[in-house]
Amino acid sequence: PEVVEGRKCPKCESDLWVRTGRYGKFIGCSSYPKCKHIESLEQPENTGVECPQCKKGEILTRKSRRGKIFYSCSEYPSCDYALWNEPLKEACPQCQWPILTIKTTKSRGTEKVCPQKDCGYSEKVEKEE
Structure with missing residues (x-):
């Protein structure tokens, strides 16, 4: 395995290796199975939107398996808030939830939607040209 230069495992101070798993490449601790620290090769991108659930973290763009x-x-893992649609730093005018999301469908086009299931707020977004 390839060694990650200039970085050590945050849990046990061992070397970090680039490994290949069933879902592609990832960074893992060299002292596995004693230490099970792993992280993604791709660093998640920050959207700049504060998490509406814990109010401590920020919403990051990630990739599923x-x-x-x-x-x-x-x-x-202390906060499990997650969305499929892109978040916007804009409060819902109907229920005052701190964020809205952008949702695109074939039937309705692109709209701003409240992520709260019981709210149902949506507003059409005009395409900028």
């Missing part, structure tokens, strides 16, 4: 993009809190 199957390669689909989703958005989740940087404080995971």
Whole structure:
């Protein structure tokens, strides 16, 4: 395995290796199975939107095992807030939830939608040209 230069495992101070698993390449601790620290090769991108659930973390852009993009809190695993649609730093005018999301469908086009299931707020977004 390839050694990650200039970095040590945050849990046990061993070397970090680039390994290949069933879902592609990842960074793992060289003292596995004693230490099970792993991290993604791709660093998640910050959206700049504060997590509405824990109010400590920020929403990051991540990739699922199957390669689909989703958005989740940087404080995971202590906060499990996650979304499939891109978050906006804009409060819902109907229920005052701190964020809205952008949702695109074939039937309705692109709209701003409240992520709260019981709210149902949506507003059409005009395409900028």
